[in-house]
Amino acid sequence: MTEHTKVDFGAERVDGEVASTPGPTVLEKSAPRSERMASNKIECNACPVLCQISDGRTGACDRYANAQGRLIRVDPVVFVSRAAVSGAEKPAVAFGAASSSSSLAGAQPDEQEQALFVTGVGASSTYPDYKPAPFIVSSKLDDVDMVTVVTEGIFSYCSFKVKIDTDRFLGSEQSNVRCNGEIVGHVTTAEYGSQMLSLGGVHHLTGGSKKEGRVTCDMMLALGNKQAVELAIDGGASLIIRAGAAPIVDGVEEQRMRVGCGSATIGIFARQWFGHVDEVVVVDDHITGVLTEHQAGRCLGMERSGLRIRGRKSTPGRYFQVANPGTGWGGTDIQDPLAIIEGFDPAIARPGMRFLMVSTTGEHAQWYELDQHLVPRIATMPDVVRRTVERIGENCEPSLATVLFIGGAGGSLRAGATENPVLLTRAIKQRLVNVTCGGAPAYVWPGGGITVMVDVARMPERSFGTVPTPAIVAPIEFSMTLDAYRDLGGHLEAVRSLESVLANGPDHLEGAPLARRTMARNAANPWPLGKPPMLG
Template identity: 40%
Template sequence: MIAIRSETCVGCGVCEQVCPVGAIEIVDRKARLVGDCVGCLSCIKYCKFSAIVEADRREGALLCKNCGVKCRIPEGKVGACKRFSNVGGRLTLNRPLQIPTNTSVDRERIVTAKPIVTAVGAGAAYPDYKPAPYIVTERREGVDVVTVVTEAPISYSSMMVKIDTNLHIGDEGASVRRDGRVVGMVTTEQYGSHVLILGGVGKVKGPDGMFVVRTMAELGNGDRVSLKIDGGAALELQVGHHPVVNGHVDEKMRVGCGGACCALFAKALAPLVDEAIILDHHITGLFTCHPAGAELKSYSGVTPVGRLATAGRYFFDHGDGWGGTTVKDPVEAIRSIDMSVARPGMKILVAETTWRQIALFEVGAEGNPVPIAVTDEIEAFRRMAAGCCEESRVSAMYYAGVGGSARAGVTTDPVRITRAVHEGKARLSIAGAPAYVLPGGGITFLADVAKMVDRPFNYTASPALLAPIEYTMTVEAYGQIKGHVASMRPLEEVLAEGRFEYTELKE
């Protein structure tokens, strides 16, 4: 568990704030244990004054192995995640399994799942108080369905661009530029990917607005776009293609973080080496300390460079070295080898999470890592692990809000279409692609540009992105929201105009 050194505690209160089980309180400007500690060590990680240290484990506490934290839960208490309790010496889940009961599918939701026509090529009926240019009906499985479409200029437009790469592209919050103009920013990383947000009304209405909407339109249309991140990488991005980072075509994304690789390949890796350090700029894995590796092998005595997170998991800094870390030479990943535990001749594997690069070392007589040739068995393992990696791709979600005046082309009572969308009575799609509507007010959505009709976007000099918007619902529901029922036309009448092309909606 933990012990508190009162002589070095300054009463800052951080330990009290981060303790997930409320076991610490600040009393008279000193931290004190006031509850049952489960040994998650959060307080130790966040104490800047080394006032908290590990202590002997409490007898009778139950070891939880359901994650790398490995809480030791006293009788009648819960672990740090609140999922498990120690009940009579048995680890017990605190919440019953939740099974949904409302799993039947509404027939109307099926017939309105896809638009009758898309808004690509539909134009607009400006100003917006006029009915939308196409309000088209069709009978589907005995139900009358209507789709209302318009190509609307939307200033509240963004592109969420996902870049599958293990390479560091730039710090969170850094500006993204095109031809020197700011068009977006780097946002939070995801599992094996980096995410940019381009556009947004602040940038669209700013001095570089035309550069912004042009960039979003070209990306959304599948064109290749060159971007530069402040203090970071030069990028060549095209939706559906490999990203190009600083001139390097990144073809494969990591199979998982370093910790995940320890678990995924534990049984295959354990017979081959005595230790493995799997480098990753998020979580680097140390095989014999990771819960998966520890079940198969004893600790090797090797300590990697990095900051300890939980057992077998280390945080490394971002960089352009191995696994997106600052490690340029794989031997740099090894901080130390404890020869009271290790032995000469032990094999240490250093690898990236993409398994493109690996290096093998043998522990020398003086405890130094000596590079040796990779064996045929380890190379076969490397090829297998690398084969588990997915293709790196650039993808983009159109991220926008359509709560403005374009609703007047749908209904004479604009709030009704907003409510119908949120209630599921009207299905929103963008260029034929289904949209996920965010909860809350307005009609804010995300739609995958790869599922849209080819080349769906244009832009206007307002500046704004011209977005193809479709609302599909039953004719009955359209009447209920005070839609422009008198302007409905059957699909056959629209086809008779002769101004159309057939297209396949993408799944």
């Protein structure tokens, strides 16, 4: 993103020739003017930057443009089709044109209307938000009158939480995460089989240098729009992450998320090992398991092997800190699994004893037999044991990077829905309002305010934008019954039927065509007009 203040930007998107863009959307019949503004410019009030845009040029965000003296929204508004359920995007059509979705072919007009949902993607924002939201749309669900308040929110208080399925050591907790050399987040607490990052946030967007803010905003835009991002962790790994794709750690694409910790793996496969091994060690950075000491081995009546292992014993058969974190066996720094073995008790162990050492993903495995001096020697792994190692891998889910957007939908954004914003907040907490982002279900955090969290993989393509303040632009929709909207003091005078919106676009366009892009509903998403999910 390039930093701009009250300046022109490019002209590439003004004529609507960008792929999937059927044409511009007129936003204002006449834009507000500044006394110092040149006569051939108009001022965009979609965000606090207030760009002054020449004819044929776009503003700094590349989302708004001057088209012969009219302020237009370059991107189309995204509609979600209820009837067609898939991940495929439907061809774009203008308002008033027939949908090309085959699932709607032959449907009556009222049926077509109820099968469409207006999302905030491309809907425009209404800064300052004392104005009603760009779309306040009425529709019906099972003969109940519904209202959806639709807008693109400008978020400074927002971040991404990234879940990376790997046991590899990415970096110490609280280590800085960098993008293009700038600090854009930190490593947070590891979860079961995953390493977690917290990226973005208001302090990086606005609390540091201008470069830090720009890099952070660019990184967040790319993550939200499901693009690959390169990151480096201080004292740790280099990463390439993309929502819904396998993470790349130090140049190696991850394949498997562990089946469980070392202790859990012992519990899962103990019965399958019984009778074929004398000992199993499942190497894990967090909890390494030893079969014959473990409760699972004891319940099976297995005799102790006499194996002595490094680390701090927790409970029988469970050991912490057997090695340092790393990218080797089980997320440790070891390449030779025997490095964690101190030896065998000669009073218990015997020559010929057989034991398996395996990682929590099954990617590393080695079979040993003790010689006459009780020294482990590599031997050929029996087929029956090899199949258990393969089963460990079979039970590992594919390693993915999951990107969750978290945004605080507070401040004046709520004024676009009601003159009394606290009533909207209360109605959401009372489960009277369903909150979605681009039609995807959003989790609303408990406590004060409206803090939403959504999986970007379930949102439409190109859902996120930016403004050069810098801040992230993200879609948000509030759906409720008409009665609930009336009770919270909503802008009833701005409510328009879905039929009217489809035929004419927003009121302030006076019948000018509005670009529309219709997408099939993501199969993982419930219909946005349904009952809100339970809150935490």
